[in-house]
Amino acid sequence: MSDIKIGVVGIGGWGKNHVRVLNELRALEAVCDLNEERVKEFSRKYEVNGYTDLDRFLEHDLDGVIVSTPTKTHYEIALKSIEKGLHVFVEKPFTYNVDEGEKLVRRAKEKNVILTVGFIERFNPAIREAKRLVSNGVIGSPLYLLFARENRWPVHIIDVGVVLDTSIHDIDLSRWFFGEEPMMVFARMGAFGTEHERVSALVLGFSKEKTSLIISNWITPKKVRELEIVGENGTISLDFITQQIKIDLEDRTDIPRTRYEEPLLLELRHFIECINGTREPEVIGEDGVKATKIAHAALASNKLGSAIFIHLEK
Numbered sequence: 508m509s510d511i512k513i514g515v516v517g518i519g520g521w522g523k524n525h526v527r528v529l530n531e532l533r534a535l536e537a538v539c540d541l542n543e544e545r546v547k548e549f550s551r552k553y554e555v556n557g558y559t560d561l562d563r564f565l566e567h568d569l570d571g572v573i574v575s576t577p578t579k580t581h582y583e584i585a586l587k588s589i590e591k592g593l594h595v596f597v598e599k600p601f602t603y604n605v606d607e608g609e610k611l612v613r614r615a616k617e618k619n620v621i622l623t624v625g626f627i628e629r630f631n632p633a634i635r636e637a638k639r640l641v642s643n644g645v646i647g648s649p650l651y652l653l654f655a656r657e658n659r660w661p662v663h664i665i666d667v668g669v670v671l672d673t674s675i676h677d678i679d680l681s682r683w684f685f686g687e688e689p690m691m692v693f694a695r696m697g698a699f700g701t702e703h704e705r706v707s708a709l710v711l712g713f714s715k716e717k718t719s720l721i722i723s724n725w726i727t728p729k730k731v732r733e734l735e736i737v738g739e740n741g742t743i744s745l746d747f748i749t750q751q752i753k754i755d756l757e758d759r760t761d762i763p764r765t766r767y768e769e770p771l772l773l774e775l776r777h778f779i780e781c782i783n784g785t786r787e788p789e790v791i792g793e794d795g796v797k798a799t800k801i802a803h804a805a806l807a808s809n810k811l812g813s814a815i816f817i818h819l820e821k
């Protein structure tokens with residue numbers, strides 16, 4: 508597809524999908540991971556250069572870098588990549604804390620490079636279609652969003668809990684869907700004997716009484732990724748996995764035909780087009796910072812047992 512050269516840092520459970528899709532898009536140039544076995548396996552499989560040393564990887568001739576390592580390592584790897592003048596895609600949840608994210612945004616601006624965040628659901632055709640239907644007035648004014656994202660604990664994730672890892676998708680989608688920042692966050696969570704929370708119920712309050720309810724858990728065995736958009740004249744339900752949409756109105760139920768497309772392919776193609784200069788990034792570093800701020804407000808709300816009022820600049 509392009510002559511853009513991208514390297515992937517972190518080729519574990521998720522990074523291997525980046526590698527596969529970039530290879531399909533003919534943009535995969537190099538891989539890097541601390542795990543030597545993985546580097547050998549993937550550099551052989553895709554016939555690209557492989558590195559266990561980040562500095563040597565960054566010496567390679569690259570246009571962009573994907574950071575798909577555990578959350579706590581995102582900042583350091585992204586910063587080094589930016590300092591090299593490379594365009595950077597950082598997997599969600601962007602950074603572990605807000606200060607790190609703000610520094611990355613600042614340095615990316617100074618170095619004039621693209622900095623984007625892996626909020627993959629923004630590229631899910633189902634929610635894009637649902638947003639379009641709502642803008643066309645199909646269910647009237649939206650009143651609230653109800654997200655459910657559930658499945659068993661990913662045991663390899665040890666540095667964050669379900670809020671930063673999982674609810675963060677729906678925090679970002681809520682901001683994007685309503686086109687504004689929440690002003691209130693209330694949360695109730697449970698760790699159930701583990702270090703980090705594994706169950707979370709968040710309430711985000713937006714202007715004009717609009718609300719987003721975000722339920723996430725790492726306990727139930729069935730994988731659920733769903734959203735219900737409740738409007739004054741009807742409801743749109745969607746499944747992020749199957750990408751199916753259902754519209755319930757007073758007198759009928761419609762199931763529009765949708766065509767399945769892999770969100771990661773759409774997301775990475777978009778990143779390549781941004782590097783090419785043919786598109787503007789749909790997700791920017793500031794989106795990562797704001798979602799992180801909201802997630803931390805939620806963690807604080809749970810600790811305090813009360814709502815937290817926040818003010819995020821537009």
Ligand SMILES: NC(=O)c1ccc[n+]([C@@H]2O[C@H](COP(=O)([O-])OP(=O)(O)OC[C@H]3O[C@@H](n4cnc5c(N)ncnc54)[C@H](O)[C@@H]3O)[C@@H](O)[C@H]2O)c1
Pocket residue numbers: 516517518519520521522539540541542545561574575576577578580598599600625626627663672
């Ligand atoms: N967008 C999505 O839907 C989605 C889905 C899953 C995971 N993720 C994100 O992707 C990232 C990776 O998650 P995962 O599930 O693949 O984790 P993982 O533990 O399976 O893989 C992480 C990989 O990074 C490597 N690594 C660790 N520290 C490193 C370092 N300093 N330098 C180079 N390599 C290093 C590890 O050896 C491992 O191979 C996380 O940020 C996670 O939140 C996003």
